[in-house]
Amino acid sequence: MDIRKFLRSFVYAFQGIVTATKEQNMRFHLASACIVMIAGFLTGLTSIEWLAIVIVIILVIGAEMINSAIERVVDLATTEFHPLAKAAKDIAAGAVLVFAVGSVIIGVLIFFPKWF
Helix, strand or coil: CCCHHHHHHHHHHHHHHHCCCCHHHHHHHHHHHHHHHHHHHHHCCCCHHHCCCCCCCCHHHHHHHHHHHHHHHHHHCCCCHHHHHHHHHHHHHHHHHHHHHHHHHHHHHHHHHHHC
16 A cells, blocks of 8 residues: 555545535534534533534535535536536535434434423
8 A cells, every 4th residue: 555645645635625614505514513512512411412413513514515526526517507417416405404404403302401
């Protein structure tokens, strides 16, 4: 195994993360994650509750990154409107929405009983 090539792949991955943070929706998800983590510290979540919170944060951020990648590839493939291109972008965005709504539901199930 070429160690330099292996280490370079981490540099590329980090560059991908930095690029993703320039997206408006990604910044919203990251800000939301920070707010939830602060609320979690102030609320005193259990280890299992933290596990659920961390997993949903990772899933939403990962889904948003995949969505951004799909959007860029579609934009690269065609500059013209095409129904399949629109469908691919809409489906990817819909997947992020499913993860985000699921994370809100999990957050409500964890936080509301502790607050009310």
